[in-house]
Amino acid sequence: MKREFLSGNRAVAEAALLSGLRFYAGYPITPASDLMEYLAERLPKVGGIAVQFEDEIASINAAIGASWAGAKAMTATSGPGFSLMAEGISLAVATETPLVVVDIMRAGPSTGIPTKTTQSDVYQARWLAHGDYILPVFAPWSAQDSYDLTIKAFNVSEKLRTPVILLSDAVIAHMWETLYTREPGEVEIVSRKKPVEPPEEYKPYKAGEDLVPPMAVFGEGYKVIVESLVHDEAGYYRQDTRTYREMVTRLREKIMRNIGVVYEHEEYWLEDAKIIIVSYGSTARMAYPVAKSLLSRGLRVGFLRLKTLWPLDEGKLSSALSKADKIIVVENNTGRIYYDIARIAGRDRARFSPILTVDPPGFNEVLEAVSRWL
């Protein structure tokens, strides 16, 4: 363990390197460019490579290709570039490609405000692409959390053979903080499971009990098939309902069965709380002190910070929120996580305090937004 002073983006880069990143593909965009600039310098020193591609479409497809050639791969972007990656995300889902995609939110829609943040892309992270699928989305609130959740993103992507989205934002990305980084061996690093059977018996999409197929990569003699079309266990295209149903169900189930690994939130003072403030990402940085100050004024306030934005562990969330009379969701958009909380905790208890700002919200701004429900 080492104490360091890093920006959120550098924390992501360092954690990616520790996780075994060897291939980075990207296209410049604020507030993600400095992540690539940093990796362009660092990756070649560990035998990896960072390439600036002609666009984000090329970037994500190259990262998928690199993953199939055996490298741990990552790309990073912001809203406009992330939009261009939509089809690539769906390819990674269908082909069960381990891949980490970092989306650093800025203000939108369209080109928006490149240098400032909002939390408007929560649904984009969940549902960017076409097709029936789910994928894990993690949202850090600090440099330390950027570091830890990046390691988790790689581990989950390798363990479950899925693309994973790390949803950071412009504030977290460029804020410098002290954090503790790890040395190799100090933290578990997961790599994709390899086949044990000989190539003649191997089927690239045949899963065992855990629903995650072992992954042979190119060049190992397994004659791997990467198939974008709906496919059976062998990777052969099939147009029938049974194959489609089996594939789509397994893709979902392999993640939901591991919800305990994928889903995480943090709880503060929930035991006696009658009011729970729920927040995440950079907005949680101010929602937390507001909750703490209300508590010190004698109000029975608790705080819950989401680290995983998708999929939610509804059972766990519902029991954490069960004793409160009111649950106030604070987020920097016109309503995203609020609708999940309203569904899970019930509309009668859920309240929404939107903060629509492109600058980090001040203490009073958040206090005011929350106070209307007190």
Added chain:
Amino acid sequence: MAVAKKVIHPLDKYLRSDRLPHIWCPGCGIGIALAAMLRGIDRRIREGKLDRNKLVFVTGIGCSARVSFYVDFDSAHTLHGRAIPFATGVKLANPSLEVIVVGGDGDIAGIGGNHLLHAARRNMDLFVVMITNFVYAMTGGQLAPTTPLRVYTTTTPYGNPEPPLNVIKLVASLNANYVARASVTTPHYIESFTYKALGMKGFRFLEVVSTCPEVYGRHIGLRNPVAMLEELKKRVIYKAHPVVDESDIDWDKGIVIGEYVVRNNPSYLDLIKRG
């Protein structure tokens, strides 16, 4: 996979014969192109210059892209237009692999055009085979960037008003080490150009002029596969040293095939000192 392989053809060893019959229409040129490519590959393998376990076929989406279904190598059937960036990621992550991209003219030069030009500019270590059938075949006959002027397609019912793209000229203007054109009427050139390309580094591009009797044939009144092949054959002119200025495809003046560019510029891997 469980089916025991019965070898009926010398190239069967490179085919997933359990996936046959293939989807191509009777008389389609794509099969001719694939067989000729496989013969070029086979020569390199028999020479010991190529390891079949290190060969990767990457394709996008389209009739031409379906070749990845049938070859018994590592293969990827990816997204429409995105085979080149996918293949680039593969090659850079493991430079010991020989990566071949195959696609239609729409896949490679239409939707994937931006990737094509940048891969050529980088002299990326890939062999790209573009099968030109002058139309979007898989989707039923719409305009392709290579469709000749005035041809009727399903999306140009009054005749194509757009001048076609000469992809040979485009790629030759960039930093590619090898730019050649063959035709399904001259499979021996597809074979020898494939063979040659597989002995080189950097970006290697082969355009194969093909026949699509089912869709394009219908558009130009050559629905009969043999007639279409005969008509194409009449127009193909082989030159030992063609120049780029004569590479425009012109149904009346002829279609010049041959090796337009052969050079030894530093490849991307040379430039980054990898592999």
